[in-house]
Amino acid sequence: MSDLLWYPLSDLPFVFLVIMIAFTVHEFAHAYFAYIFGDRTAYDAGRVTLNPRVHLDMLGIILILIAGFGWARPVPVNRGRFKHPRLMGIVVSAVGPLSNLLMTAIGILAVFVLNQTGLLDAGSVGVHQAIVHFLHYLITLNIVLFIFNLIPVPPLDGYRIIQDVVPTSVRIRMDQNVQWGMFIFLLIVFIPPLREATLDPLFSYSNNIIQGIIDFFNMFFKEVDWNQFDADFFK
Template structure:
């Protein structure tokens, strides 16, 4: 079996994909670590996680899996909410800033495409540079937007679960924590069993695509210059 048959993505896109994954995972985990540190928890700081160095955040196995299975993970940031002045409120914020950081990077990538188009630089360079920019920005855009949506699912170990847990009354939260292992098992089944993935993960990915298209349309309105979303995707696939 060839390497290309093992990969979830085209082999020629591997450099752009690896860069996009490294950036997406790094900003996500850095946002968790930095916000926890600013709220008074030094756990991640003492472990060297308050940094934008990808080596501190990227998990090798998680990255390999996203390349061959379409799903992976970074090194989770340890957070001790007991060190926060307002544990539940600050815990929600720390959980939420990771996905929000991905949203910011995803929007930045598509704004960059629009800015380059506005100035004519997107199409002024060589064909190779043009395609490289298209591929890098597409993966930065798509992966970060998918991480934003995906991490808000209220199933452990995702950030959405932590947000919901901190919103619940304490007695409900304790009951939830007692059964957290079942949530993790359910999550893994959703990811790796094709039939379950089709009715759970795939609709979420479709929602991510809809959000991408909406952000694209919003950028068109802001920059007052229409760009063809279909052309962008076609150029990416070319």
């Protein structure tokens, strides 16, 4: 069974917990900002909540466990109800990936705090390993979701952002091709040459983003020895 999974079988509890948090916060961010901008569609559908049950899609979770990529239930948004549809539409689309970037920063900040306070060393070996695994996936999965959702392929957020940037005539033509989005998405994920040509170069920058956040926190905290925290995860 482990050969069918993208992640080690022993890590699945941590992966699932982080996926549940990351997807829930991501979709909540979309729904909340749409609501405060005047669109009650997601609110009336019960999506302005941090309850994971209303946001998670089991097929999307299964795929992320098997293929490394998946999705949550998309938040319904009616941009026509916004006072400034294009600007507010961009914000509503962008806050989802930005929430994942924020969770990456929170995970890195937690590593700094644990290192500087010595709290991690005070627990048992089992507690230490559980915290390390959780923070590892909190940081890495959220940065992957941040980058992945900015890819300009429907129905991802990057595509929605571009739709609100381009002229109306171009947007109309883009809307005509939305039905092909999921097909293109699955081709990219499951055909190795396409994946290597598109996704792998994008995700190669994830370590650079993580290092940039680390460097930012290093300006305010004593520099952390990441090898002491976990040599396998934070090299």
